[in-house]
Amino acid sequence: MNYILFDGEVRNALLPFTFTRPVADIRVGILTIREKWEKYLGYTTTTVTEEYLEAKFPMVEAEQNIMINSAFLPNEQLVELIQELKPNQAIGYQEDIVAFFTEEEQEDIDFDEYEILDFTGSLIKIEHTWDIFQYNDAAIRQDYALLTEDRISEPIPATVQVLGREQVFIEEGAVLNFVTLNATTGPIYIGKNTEIMEGAIIRGPFALCEGAQVKMGAKIYGATTIGPECRVGGEVSNSVMFGYSNKGHDGFLGNSVLGEWCNLGADTNNSNLKNNYAPVKVWSYETQAVENTGLQFCGLMMGDHSKSGINTMFNTGTVVGVACSIFGGGFPKTFLPSFTWGGKDLDDVYEVDKAIKTMQIVMSRRHIEWTAVEEKIIRHLAEENKLERFQAKLGR
16 A cells, blocks of 8 residues: 655644654654654655655655545554545544545545544644644653564663663663663653763653764753754753754753754753743744744744854744754844844844855764755745745734
């Protein structure tokens, strides 16, 4: 069977992260949404996404296709129902179509002609940026069970202080000594070829993905995910780093999401709680206005390739676009459009050629090739950035 993951109506609500990837490639829990589906289904998947992303994330269409809404995280009950779908059947959940079996072109779909099968279980839907950290606890637990079933962990080193060792899983090549792990609050997954340096203190749920590193003396609270090849130090709470991003120094990161290739300078801190304890409001790309999250704790949302200088202070509910360089005294604005240079004065734009040069250097340090496909995406975003900047100048 040919499985295709589609972005659905949530794509704009998940910006800035979906500027540079389909919804399916958002990381929540240990795995990305795509990796979860492929693990459950036993098949690779392709994607229906924005036209400018198609060269990097192509779609492969067959005569018969099962289309799956990427906003939903899979579980065994849902996957079994999907695998039993027949042509012109769809799975409905509340007011959404979760999946459907089609033999038609995408533009010809008419769900009035479909048999809708109601899913009666419980599903996690990622429909806002803050859902990524809000549902990270449940997603880590689900992924941990999926990845460790019928497998034996590498031994926990004798120098490691551990509580709840039955909830700790260590993959091959991981190095950790003289650290403290507390898995009584949730599982701890330590991926392949990772390193946790001396003095680090970690409470689950926690995921350290392949090739990532925790620095000396780090304090990490669940539910936190450190994506592949990330570097993390200081204090972190209930946050997700997608991959290849750095928070290598002291400073606090809480209830936050960092995309790929981000870097937080030394002593960068974010607020995750307002002084009056009121629900946090954040900028929404979908509505082009400030939106109430309904959450008391909500920190920083930072798109790919964005950086902060030393001592940067991000206010509660700050949204940073793609390819920003944030620095200077005081608090930056709480909405920083893509290609912002500085933070307080939105007149300064990070020129795309300079931004690309930095991206090439940063990626080469991790032995990742900069491609013409990547460059086309970034230049497209730079061209589309004008409306984003206009709205930000209006103070919205």
